[in-house]
Amino acid sequence: MPRHWLLKSEPDVYSIDDLARDGRTFWDGVRNYQARNLMREMEVGDLVLFYHSSASPPGVAGVARVAEAARPDPTALDPASPYHDPKSTADEPRWSGVEVEFVERLPRFVPLGSLKAEPELSEMLVTKRSRLSVQPVRPGEFAAVRAMGGAGDA
DNA sequence: GCCAACGTTGGC
DNA sequence: GCCAACGTTGGC
Numbered sequence: 001m002p003r004h005w006l007l008k009s010e011p012d013v014y015s016i017d018d019l020a021r022d023g024r025t026f027w028d029g030v031r032n033y034q035a036r037n038l039m040r041e042m043e044v045g046d047l048v049l050f051y052h053s054s055a056s057p058p059g060v061a062g063v064a065r066v067a068e069a070a071r072p073d074p075t076a077l078d079p080a081s082p083y084h085d086p087k088s089t090a091d092e093p094r095w096s097g098v099e100v101e102f103v104e105r106l107p108r109f110v111p112l113g114s115l116k117a118e119p120e121l122s123e124m125l126v127t128k129r130s131r132l133s134v135q136p137v138r139p140g141e142f143a144a145v146r147a148m149g150g151a152g153d154a
Numbered sequence: 155g156c157c158a159a160c161g162t163t164g165g166c
Numbered sequence: 167g168c169c170a171a172c173g174t175t176g177g178c
Binding site: 008010031032053054055056057058112130131133 | 174175176177178
C-alpha cells in the first residue's frame with residue numbers, strides 16, 4: 001500500500017500547472033530536518049497532495065506521485081543557489097529531495113478553509129502544523145480531500 | 155504588510 | 167545544555 005503525503009509549494013515559484021507542464025520534477029530546497037526526514041521515508045508510488053502555500057487562498061491544487069526515492073539535494077552544494085548550505089558537503093550531504101511526477105489537477109481547488117471546516121479532517125496536520133512543508137497524510141484524509149476536489153475514482 | 159508560530163544558531 | 171536572539175514560514 002502506498003503511503004500518502006502533502007507537499008507545499010508557493011505557486012508563484014512552482015505550481016501544480018508547472019508540474020503538469022513538466023511531467024516530473026525534483027523536489028529540492030527543503031531545509032528543515034523534520035521535513036527532510038519525512039521525504040527520506042517516501043517510496044516510489046507514494047501519493048502526494050500538492051498544496052499551494054502563501055497563496056490566496058492557500059489549499060490543495062492537485063495530486064502527484066513519488067517517482068524516485070530520496071537522493072542528495074544538489075542545490076545545497078551550489079554556491080549560486082538560493083538553497084546553498086555551506087555546511088553540506090558531497091561526502092556528507094545534509095539535505096535530500098525526491099522526484100515527483102504529475103498525477104492530476106483537482107477539478108476544484110480545495111482551500112485551507114474547507115479543510116479546516118471538515119470534521120473528518122480535524123486532525124489533519126496542515127490545519128495544525130502550518131509551518132511543516134512536508135507532512136504525512138492518512139489514507140482517509142487523502143481520499144476525503146480528493147473527493148472534496150471533485151476527483152473521480154483513482 | 156503584519157505578526158504569530160516555530161526552527162536554528164551561537165554565546166555562555 | 168540552556169536560552170536569547172534571530173530568521174523564516176505562511177495565514178490573514
